[in-house]
Amino acid sequence: MAGVKPATAAGYTADVTAACESTLLTLLCAFGSLKGTLRLVGGLVPRYLTPEAPPDVPAHAGTSDVDVVLNIAVLADGEGYASLADQLAARGFERNVTPKGARSSWQWKRQVSAHEYVLVEFLRDAGDADPGKPVSVDGERVSALPVKFAGIVHDWYGERKVTGELLDGGGISTELVRFADVPAFVILKALALDDRMANKDAGDLIHVLQYAGTLDQVAELFVQRSSSKTHPDAMEAGLAALRQRFCDDEHAEGYEKAGSVAYAKFQGAADEDELVGKQRFAAGLVQALLDLIEARLAEN
Numbered sequence: 684m685a686g687v688k689p690a691t692a693a694g695y696t697a698d699v700t701a702a703c704e705s706t707l708l709t710l711l712c713a714f715g716s717l718k719g720t721l722r723l724v725g726g727l728v729p730r731y732l733t734p735e736a737p738p739d740v741p742a743h744a745g746t747s748d749v750d751v752v753l754n755i756a757v758l759a760d761g762e763g764y765a766s767l768a769d770q771l772a773a774r775g776f777e778r779n780v781t782p783k784g785a786r787s788s789w790q791w792k793r794q795v796s797a798h799e800y801v802l803v804e805f806l807r808d809a810g811d812a813d814p815g816k817p818v819s820v821d822g823e824r825v826s827a828l829p830v831k832f833a834g835i836v837h838d839w840y841g842e843r844k845v846t847g848e849l850l851d852g853g854g855i856s857t858e859l860v861r862f863a864d865v866p867a868f869v870i871l872k873a874l875a876l877d878d879r880m881a882n883k884d885a886g887d888l889i890h891v892l893q894y895a896g897t898l899d900q901v902a903e904l905f906v907q908r909s910s911s912k913t914h915p916d917a918m919e920a921g922l923a924a925l926r927q928r929f930c931d932d933e934h935a936e937g938y939e940k941a942g943s944v945a946y947a948k949f950q951g952a953a954d955e956d957e958l959v960g961k962q963r964f965a966a967g968l969v970q971a972l973l974d975l976i977e978a979r980l981a982e983n
Contacts, residue, residue: 690882691951692744699799700745701847703727706793706801707749709850711858713774714767720757722836723862724806724871725750726887731843731862733894740894744886744949748802752833753820755807768824775851776803778824788826789817795850808834831874832917839867839908865895866908870921876942877924885928885942886949889965892972902975909976910983922973929969937966 689695707727711718723731726746735742771791779790779802792800805820807827812818817826841864846857863871868891876884895901909918926932928942937943938959947961 688747688881688883691949692886693951695745695747697742697745699747700727700730700743702795702799703746703749703801704730704845704847705850706795706803707751707860708845708847708856708858709774709793709853710749710751710771710776710803711860712849712853712856713770713776715770717757718858719861720754721861722752722754722840723750723860724752724833724836724868725804726883728862728868729887729891731841731845731860732865732868732891743890744883748804750804750806752806752808752830752836753827754837755810755818755820755827767820771825787817788819788824789828793850804828806830806833808832808837810834830871832914832920833871835867835870835914835917836863838913839864864908865891865901865904866918866921869905869925870917873921873924873928876928876945880941880945882945882949885945885965888942889946889968892968898968898971898975902972902979905972905976906979906983909980922976925969926973929966930973931966931970937970938962940966942969 704727707723711721714721725748727749729743733740733743776791776793779787779792781787789805791803791805793803794800805825805827807818807829809829809831812829814829814831817828819826840861842859842861844857845860846855848854849856869888872884872888875881876888892898892901905918909915925942928940930937930940939962943962943965946965947958950961952958952961
């Protein structure tokens with residue numbers, strides 16, 4: 684949970700992911716009438732983009748935290764967030780303390796058992812702000828970390844009614860969860876992978892590409908978003924990051940690229956041959972997707 688993320692799928696469990704979902708539902712209740720402005724991103728999203736349906740769709744590895752994008756335009760226009768810190772505290776959330784002892788205002792944690800916490804991260808579109816430097820939302824008590832192109836999820840999202848247990852015996856609640864759709868999720872994961880090269884980002888990305896539908900269907904989702912003429916810079920940057928990290932070029936074959944290797948390491952392998960096989964699978968999947976998208980855009 685709160686702390687260093689596991690580098691392999693084996694480090695994640697269904698119990699921890701369920702605790703993250705309960706944390707999300709409790710968080711939505713803390714936002715009250717403004718809960719509809721939140722957009723879920725990060726490792727909990729595949730739970731809703733690719734619901735487990737054995738044997739065709741296996742369970743996603745899961746997650747150990749909850750990442751949400753705040754709509755800063757709504758915050759600026761309304762007064763509903765004036766007591767956001769108080770609302771969070773009332774629901775049992777507390778500001779996270781960094782390893783250096785500083786109290787974070789964009790990372791909050793929620794105790795879910797005697798010794799375990801779930802970390803919640805508030806994000807916002809970078810816009811003109813410096814990525815990586817938190818921007819105040821509620822005085823100095825709550826802030827959001829600017830992330831480049833995170834704002835696409837305000838337009839490109841899916842939604843699903845989710846029923847689960849609230850924390851601290853709050854009972855069963857059904858909430859409408861709004862989350863990054865397939866193109867938004869893949870773009871943001873590709874950009875995150877490009878930045879920090881985490882195995883988990885590659886694992887999440889390939890899982891969604893593999894199980895969100897047929898490759899034709901996934902490519903069509905990208906074409907539809909591209910044809911909408913909204914967020915063209917994000918689309919271009921995301922596809923370029925996929926190409927850079929998974930595909931053949933003058934520097935290396937796709938399976939040798941860092942994204943393909945990160946995916947294989949996240950999945951784990953018994954030997955070198957199995958590892959390389961998974962690298963080739965990831966590279967081939969991404970290359971096939973990009974080829975389909977390019978061909979279909981050329982037809983339009």
